[in-house]
Amino acid sequence: MTALRHRGGFTLVEVLVALAVFAVVGLMSAQLMSRTLANHEILGERSKRLAEVQRAMLILKRDLMQVSSRSVRDLFGDPLPPVMIGADGMMEFSRAGWRNPLNSPRAEMQRVAYRIHEDHLHRAWWPVLDRAQDSEPVVQRLLSDVEQVEFLALDANGDEHAFWPNGAGGASLVAIIMRLECEPFGVVERIWPIAGTLGAWMQGPTEGAEQGERSGDDEEGSEGEAA
Numbered sequence: 001m002t003a004l005r006h007r008g009g010f011t012l013v014e015v016l017v018a019l020a021v022f023a024v025v026g027l028m029s030a031q032l033m034s035r036t037l038a039n040h041e042i043l044g045e046r047s048k049r050l051a052e053v054q055r056a057m058l059i060l061k062r063d064l065m066q067v068s069s070r071s072v073r074d075l076f077g078d079p080l081p082p083v084m085i086g087a088d089g090m091m092e093f094s095r096a097g098w099r100n101p102l103n104s105p106r107a108e109m110q111r112v113a114y115r116i117h118e119d120h121l122h123r124a125w126w127p128v129l130d131r132a133q134d135s136e137p138v139v140q141r142l143l144s145d146v147e148q149v150e151f152l153a154l155d156a157n158g159d160e161h162a163f164w165p166n167g168a169g170g171a172s173l174v175a176i177i178m179r180l181e182c183e184p185f186g187v188v189e190r191i192w193p194i195a196g197t198l199g200a201w202m203q204g205p206t207e208g209a210e211q212g213e214r215s216g217d218d219e220e221g222s223e224g225e226a227a
Contacts, residue, residue, distance in 0.1 A: 046184060052144075060178065060190070064095075064176050065195055067176075072111050072129045073130040074131055082094050084165075089121070089148070089151065090113070090114070090116075091114045092114075116146055119144070120143065121146045122142060123140045123142045147182055150162070150180075152176070153175075154173070155172060155174060159171070178190045178191075
């Protein structure tokens with residue numbers, strides 16, 4: 001009878017060992033769950049960030065696929081070339097394909113600019129092409145937390161230019177290169193070819209460029225189809 005009672009219970013050592021095993025299993029399960037939730041949160045943040053970057057790239061692509069040869073005038077009446085690239089992440093150009101479904105009294109071309117300011121990439125556009133002194137751009141924050149952005153002009157000789165027009169004349173503009181650095185992806189580089197064959201008018205707002213404006217309808221049509 002005494003032997004049966006002894007075999008029917010657990011000793012203190014056995015109970016302590018069982019509790020220790022359960023504690024270890026519970027601790028491992030808690031750590032695994034914590035890591036899973038942390039990874040899920042990181043994945044969600046990166047997916048959201050990737051969607052923001054892709055959206056910015058899509059807007060840039062839509063603009064650059066319809067670059068136009070239309071030069072404009074600034075608020076002082078001075079001519080500006082169709083495409084301008086400068087330091088500190090600045091790019092400004094004319095684009096076609098600005099849809100006008102309401103038939104508003106405006107052009108179907110648009111002047112847009114990209115600039116980095118306070119670690120944010122902004123897109124600006126003007127309601128008019130040739131500006132007056134009271135012409136103010138509409139500014140849109142395109143991408144936040146940008147460490148650095150650089151726009152480069154690629155000419156027909158394969159040379160990259162940090163400034164455009166570069167004043168040297170010669171080869172025409174064939175593509176725009178963008179190098180953007182942002183967390184957590186590091187450096188993101190994109191190259192967008194300029195639709196069609198664009199000539200030396202890209203080098204500056206000359207009389208030939210203004211003549212190109214008058215014949216720009218055919219160019220706009222081909223650019224719109226490419227977009």
